[in-house]
Amino acid sequence: MLSLWRKIRRTGRVAEPAPPRPAAPPADRMPVELAGSVQIRHVDAGSCNGCEVEIGSAFGPVYDAERYGARLVASPRHADALLVTGPVTRNMAEPLRRTYDAVPRPKLVVAVGDCARNCGVFAGAYGVAGAVRDVVPVDLEIAGCPPRPEAIVEGLRKLTGR
Amino acid sequence: MNLAAVGLGVAVAVGVLTALAAVVVPAPMRSTVTGAGTALTGAAGVVAGIAAMTGESFTVALPALLPLSGVSMTLDALGGLFVAVTGGVAVAAGIYGISYTRSHGLDARLVQAVFPLFVVAMLLVPAAASVGTFLVCWELMALTSLLLVVAEHRRRPEVASAGRWYAVMTHLGFVTVLVGLLVFVAHAADDSFPALREAGRQLSPGVAGLVFVVTLAGFSSKAGILPLHAWLPRAHPEAPSHVSALMSAAMVNLGVYGMVRVGFDLLGGGARWWWLLVLALGALSAVYGILQAAMSTDLKRLLGQSTTENMGLVLVGVGAAGLFATSGDRVLAGLALAAALLHVIVHAAFKTLLFLAAGSVLHATGTRDLDALGGLRPRMPVTTAAFGLGALAASALPPGTAFVSEWLLLQALIHGLPASGTTGGTAAAIAMPVAVAAVALTAGLAVATFVKAFGVGFLAKPRTAAAENAYESPPSMLAGMGLAGLACVVLAVLPTIVLPGVATAGSVALGAGESAVTGAVTLRLVGVVGSLSPLVLTLALVAALVVAAGAVRVVATRRARRVARRVVRLWDCGAGPLSARMEYTATSFAEPLQRVFDNVVQPETDVDVSHHEESRYLVQAVEYRRRVPDRIERRLYQPVLAAVAAWGRAGRRLATGSVHRYLGYGFYTVCGLLILLAVTR
Numbered sequence: 001m002l003s004l005w006r007k008i009r010r011t012g013r014v015a016e017p018a019p020p021r022p023a024a025p026p027a028d029r030m031p032v033e034l035a036g037s038v039q040i041r042h043v044d045a046g047s048c049n050g051c052e053v054e055i056g057s058a059f060g061p062v063y064d065a066e067r068y069g070a071r072l073v074a075s076p077r078h079a080d081a082l083l084v085t086g087p088v089t090r091n092m093a094e095p096l097r098r099t100y101d102a103v104p105r106p107k108l109v110v111a112v113g114d115c116a117r118n119c120g121v122f123a124g125a126y127g128v129a130g131a132v133r134d135v136v137p138v139d140l141e142i143a144g145c146p147p148r149p150e151a152i153v154e155g156l157r158k159l160t161g162r
Numbered sequence: 163m164n165l166a167a168v169g170l171g172v173a174v175a176v177g178v179l180t181a182l183a184a185v186v187v188p189a190p191m192r193s194t195v196t197g198a199g200t201a202l203t204g205a206a207g208v209v210a211g212i213a214a215m216t217g218e219s220f221t222v223a224l225p226a227l228l229p230l231s232g233v234s235m236t237l238d239a240l241g242g243l244f245v246a247v248t249g250g251v252a253v254a255a256g257i258y259g260i261s262y263t264r265s266h267g268l269d270a271r272l273v274q275a276v277f278p279l280f281v282v283a284m285l286l287v288p289a290a291a292s293v294g295t296f297l298v299c300w301e302l303m304a305l306t307s308l309l310l311v312v313a314e315h316r317r318r319p320e321v322a323s324a325g326r327w328y329a330v331m332t333h334l335g336f337v338t339v340l341v342g343l344l345v346f347v348a349h350a351a352d353d354s355f356p357a358l359r360e361a362g363r364q365l366s367p368g369v370a371g372l373v374f375v376v377t378l379a380g381f382s383s384k385a386g387i388l389p390l391h392a393w394l395p396r397a398h399p400e401a402p403s404h405v406s407a408l409m410s411a412a413m414v415n416l417g418v419y420g421m422v423r424v425g426f427d428l429l430g431g432g433a434r435w436w437w438l439l440v441l442a443l444g445a446l447s448a449v450y451g452i453l454q455a456a457m458s459t460d461l462k463r464l465l466g467q468s469t470t471e472n473m474g475l476v477l478v479g480v481g482a483a484g485l486f487a488t489s490g491d492r493v494l495a496g497l498a499l500a501a502a503l504l505h506v507i508v509h510a511a512f513k514t515l516l517f518l519a520a521g522s523v524l525h526a527t528g529t530r531d532l533d534a535l536g537g538l539r540p541r542m543p544v545t546t547a548a549f550g551l552g553a554l555a556a557s558a559l560p561p562g563t564a565f566v567s568e569w570l571l572l573q574a575l576i577h578g579l580p581a582s583g584t585t586g587g588t589a590a591a592i593a594m595p596v597a598v599a600a601v602a603l604t605a606g607l608a609v610a611t612f613v614k615a616f617g618v619g620f621l622a623k624p625r626t627a628a629a630e631n632a633y634e635s636p637p638s639m640l641a642g643m644g645l646a647g648l649a650c651v652v653l654a655v656l657p658t659i660v661l662p663g664v665a666t667a668g669s670v671a672l673g674a675g676e677s678a679v680t681g682a683v684t685l686r687l688v689g690v691v692g693s694l695s696p697l698v699l700t701l702a703l704v705a706a707l708v709v710a711a712g713a714v715r716v717v718a719t720r721r722a723r724r725v726a727r728r729v730v731r732l733w734d735c736g737a738g739p740l741s742a743r744m745e746y747t748a749t750s751f752a753e754p755l756q757r758v759f760d761n762v763v764q765p766e767t768d769v770d771v772s773h774h775e776e777s778r779y780l781v782q783a784v785e786y787r788r789r790v791p792d793r794i795e796r797r798l799y800q801p802v803l804a805a806v807a808a809w810g811r812a813g814r815r816l817a818t819g820s821v822h823r824y825l826g827y828g829f830y831t832v833c834g835l836l837i838l839l840a841v842t843r
């Protein structure tokens with residue numbers, strides 16, 4: 001326990017300085033009730049896990065997305081927004097729809113990565129049902145294959161408005 | 163006219179007549195006649211017992227009835243309490259048995275005739291007033307219960323094994339009681355209890371201690387106390403359910419009766435170490451019994467192990483009472499004994515209810531395995547309510563029945579701490595805190611155990627087709643459960659109506675004194691600080707529940723008016739529908755406890771993972787098996803059994819089958835005896 005405290009003291013803060021706040025999206029797209037705090041449920045709809053690695057580092061100590069009010073939660077019942085990665089495979093289309101139904105209103109969907117936006121390199125593959133917007137309504141898209149953590153943090157800041 | 167004498171006489175007469183009728187009456191009517199007759203026997207017993215508890219004791223001597231020793235009966239308040247409890251259980255079990263025996267193919271003449279005789283034997287044991295009568299009734303009780311335990315031995319082979327265990331252990335217990343009482347009688351004028359009482363005062367401490375310890379072994383084996391409990395979790399589940407109720411709620415009590423009668427009444431209190439021994443055995447049994455029950459997945463076995471626990475708690479009370487009495491503290495001794503005797507009554511009520519409800523489940527589903535049950539609530543609403551009430555009664559939580567007696571017990575133990583300035587002694591200083599801790603741990607584990615039994619067994623979805631097709635039991639079984647449930651509720655909210663009788667019964671053991679607890683609605687402890695009002699507590703809890711539920715409902719309807727509600731499916735991780743396989747099982751519920759008590763219970767777990775043929779990385783099936791063996795049984799019984807077997811094999815060499823040899827043995831034995839007599843005379 002003591003060594004842990006020592007490690008914390010010695011390491012100090014590793015988070016990068018906060019970049020300027022991104023331009024907010026149109027106000028009618030973002031619900032005002034969330035008030036700067038957005039609980040996010042991540043759904044892997046068929047990703048190659050590249051985006052997951054980047055999301056992991058976006059919520060890591062260096063990029064620290066939580067300081068902008070975004071937080072990952074364990075159930076869609078606790079969530080305000082879904083963070084969907086990957087092209088939606090046939091097996092995941094129905095679970096994704098059900099997850100979307102399970103999120104209480106108001107709710108948002110963020111499509112992370114090129115696959116989620118337009119199926120990316122998997123477009124036309126036999127097991128792919130379509131992009132995320134073909135299955136559930138998408139509010140925000142984050143481009144990149146995979147998107148850099150900075151891009152993900154920037155996207156999430158648009159949601160939280162901080 | 164003495165009501166106690168008339169009641170007991172009527173009980174015996176009706177019981178014997180019912181047994182005769184069961185032999186004569188044709189099969190379709192037999193179970194009705196037996197059930198009604200047994201219930202009447204029990205009712206007469208209740209009347210006799212209550213009359214005796216209110217002070218109408220009687221004595222009757224029938225010297226011609228039994229050769230050599232004769233029969234002599236005395237029903238005093240202490241015996242009356244046990245007679246009343248036995249009678250009450252018999253009423254519920256008798257009514258319940260009408261349909262239960264019919265639907266379980268138990269309407270054979272022998273089983274039906276023995277059932278009322280078992281009740282009569284149990285009613286007579288506490289009324290016996292001489293060693294001869296006591297032992298005859300005790301043996302009659304053991305034999306009739308044995309016949310009832312093995313009633314289903316043709317259908318299930320495990321019944322025969324349970325019957326063997328029970329037969330051997332109950333008779334070893336009988337032999338120890340016999341030896342102990344005979345040693346006692348050898349120092350008295352004759353074998354009547356008054357003569358023994360007289361002799362008990364002048365007995366040397368060594369002989370008195372020997373008598374007490376030897377009889378304690380016998381009585382504690384009947385009460386299912388460690389380490390002589392091995393028969394109980396075997397025999398109680400395998401007996402037909404109404405017999406289980408009688409055995410577990412009435413018969414085990416008589417072990418406690420024997421201890422109190424011999425220890426307090428006949429031997430007159432004795433030394434401090436006797437009661438420390440009783441206290442230690444009780445505390446150990448309570449914790450170990452409930453721990454085994456918490457691990458158990460067999461509904462009736464769980465209840466049997468819980469009997470060991472409750473008898474342990476009773477023994478804690480009895481031991482504490484003895485300890486206080488030897489220290490000269492009459493007030494606390496009276497309180498502890500009252501707690502113990504009240505727990506006997508309370509345990510009888512809820513254990514009857516639980517065993518009858520378990521029998522109803524067995525009747526509807528054909529299984530006692532909790533992991534195969536579930537989802538019984540919509541299918542058997544009355545049984546579920548009955549078991550729920552019993553489970554609440556068995557957990558020492560405020561509206562429950564066992565709460566009052568365990569509260570009294572804890573009060574006695576806490577006030578017995580030398581720090582509070584009542585009793586001295588290093589032994590008490592060590593024993594009391596440990597006993598308090600044991601009782602508290604037992605209470606906590608009991609809650610976990612009964613939450614498991616009720617939640618896994620009755621709620622959620624059915625796990626098997628048997629549970630899916632369950633149906634409610636016939637009216638007579640429901641009536642039996644209803645009676646036991648009513649007793650539970652009355653004892654929970656108004657324990658004060660039985661407490662005067664309990665106090666009178668206790669005064670037989672401890673000598674006349676003030677009642678330890680007074681009050682009509684509120685229990686007030688006499689001599690020490692403490693009061694409790696179960697009725698007000700229950701009403702307050704119910705009111706709080708109603709208010710909370712009402713408030714939630716009001717808030718919910720208000721919100722519903724403001725925010726549009728929508729119906730969504732239950733969250734099941736997005737995958738297929740929820741199935742019974744995803745439910746908590748009894749095994750998984752007990753798993754955290756099993757981890758905590760890993761060193762104590764030492765469970766054996768096996769995990770077999772079978773892989774797919776094509777790839778080691780794909781798992782085809784995972785099989786998990788857990789067994790919780792009884793450690794005491796393994797350490798204590800197996801070496802003894804092995805030694806007996808080895809001795810038997812060695813003895814076989816002496817018995818070769820040659821008649822000449824056997825005649826030779828006889829001849830040399832007689833010669834040896836004659837020489838011995840010639841030398842010693």
